[in-house]
Amino acid sequence: MSDLPESTDPIRTAALLEGQEEERQRLARELHDGIGQLLMGIRWHIDQLADASFTERQRNSYQELQQLILETIATTRQVAFDLMPSVLSDFGLEAALRLLCERVTRPGSLTVDFQSNGKNQRLPETAEIQLYRITQEALTNALKYAQASRIEVHLSETDLYQLVLRIVDDGIGFSVEELTRRAQVQSGLRNMKLRAELLGGRFHMESVPGQGTSIEVSLSR
Template structure:
């Protein structure tokens, strides 16, 4: 008949097992809790970094807008006023001169100055952020396209899909600046005959598409260039889209035009930023 182990041995084994279990439990729980804390800390750091980037963007936008506002005001108040005075002088001069040839030259000059006044006013409006605040994104975009079309060389189209809603003044200013940057890039580099702007107001997202039928370019090659070789235009578009919690997709091929799609969530995080609200 086999003898049963002495009670001491059983007790030692039981206590030893219990201690090992406590040790395993301690290690498991401390590692598990640490992982949770680490994850929470990482999330907090990401959130802070994003908030910082948004603050930075906001400051950049503020500075840019103040500068543009100043230029717009100067254009309207100083140059505009001076040109008006020039027109008045030309009117007087037209009355004073008797020779038909000179009179015709004065009329032509006056018409030219009037065109310049209109151009300056349009440029002033385009630079002025209050226009976005007062009239909204769509009228501002329309104004931009009208300004381009006045050159007579480029046809423009603005298409709107969905029921327009406000994305908030700050976001709309950023969007307008991004659209202006894209349009200027197209005018400067692509030599297009037709520019198309599409605003797509979806329930969950807003999509702004800027398309041209110009020369196009190799997107990957442009992205690979360093800052000395290329401007900051593309970088700004990607960066600003990301900070607005959106995306920017640029599709282009040499000879096949360019399409820039800026997709933003309908609910904008930038609007809820305390710094923006306070500013």
């Protein structure tokens, strides 16, 4: 689907996407370093409070409090991760995609397989973020609409291409033609294409009703 209609104002959308990523990065850091550290402090103090002379009611409240603080810490980590996973800047795209696929897998009902033939070379930070977001959106769509049982994410490097990213699901697919005829293509698909083009890459999408959907982003050398 390289023939998706252009967004109404690609330059403005690109600026918005970029601003959004900077804000996400700031928020993720704030959550991790700020609120995350404060919560660890609270947890430590709660642990110090344990007292053998607690009444049963006090002990119940204390255990409830311990449980709540653990859940708050876990939720904060999850939100920070979704905003901007630190694994992406620390270890790069391959490691981040591998982890993303593991987290999306639902044992027994959905396998999300990750494969790479790459040398795990680092790309510029903005490129890694765009490619990660494209994968996130493609996986979200596959989860929301495709009823897929298997999703494959491939990252490869060839003589011709610096990088090829493919996300393929075996779900119900959809008619790209029909979607394009509905004039306004939803922003998820449009933003994936725009993100790929911001990198100077090529975006290609194919979907066959009953057979699934594949998305490919390629960056020439």
